[in-house]
Amino acid sequence: MMHRVLVLNATYEPLSIVSVQRAIILLLKEKAELIEAAGERLHASHTSLPVPLVIRLVYYVRLPHPIFLAPTRKSVALRDNFTCQYCGAAPGRPLLTMDHILPRSRGGQTTRENVVIACRTCNMRKGNRTPDEAGMVLRKRAGRPHYLAFLLLSETAVRDVWSKYVYS
Numbered sequence: 001m002m003h004r005v006l007v008l009n010a011t012y013e014p015l016s017i018v019s020v021q022r023a024i025i026l027l028l029k030e031k032a033e034l035i036e037a038a039g040e041r042l043h044a045s046h047t048s049l050p051v052p053l054v055i056r057l058v059y060y061v062r063l064p065h066p067i068f069l070a071p072t073r074k075s076v077a078l079r080d081n082f083t084c085q086y087c088g089a090a091p092g093r094p095l096l097t098m099d100h101i102l103p104r105s106r107g108g109q110t111t112r113e114n115v116v117i118a119c120r121t122c123n124m125r126k127g128n129r130t131p132d133e134a135g136m137v138l139r140k141r142a143g144r145p146h147y148l149a150f151l152l153l154s155e156t157a158v159r160d161v162w163s164k165y166v167y168s
């Protein structure tokens with residue numbers, strides 16, 4: 001099985017995604033430590049290693065240009081656990097919409113901080129108003145995701161293990 005490995009910075013922030021091979025090199029060179037492993041092991045000539053899922057760099061890496069991904073309905077739905085952030089309904093993916101907390105018509109940007117998943121009813125009810133104006137309460141603050149980690153989250157088998165780092 002070839003999956004990918006989530007690399008955490010020394011601070012435990014998600015940093016990047018690498019191949020298993022690359023992760024093992026980092027582990028063997030003691031540039032990273034193993035945080036989460038799969039059940040199976042990799043067998044080399046004289047040793048066997050657990051298959052890494054999440055590793056953490058020993059040294060802090062400063063990112064010159066942190067990469068933030070533009071939010072999509074799918075990525076926001078994942079972050080918000082497919083749950084309307086106003087009423088808590090979970091009507092299923094096709095019935096969820098991406099709501100701009102500050103409406104676009106009033107200068108709201110499509111950024112992580114300004115979008116949440118909402119059911120159609122709540123989105124319609126809110127209309128071109130802020131939550132305050134509409135008398136609606138957000139269940140939690142919208143947040144920016146960490147770096148690249150969202151990019152490959154469709155690898156569902158790995159996602160559960162990664163999620164506690166990515167959505168922390």
Ligand SMILES: [Zn+2]
Nearest residue numbers: 084087119122
């Ligand atoms: Zn709703």
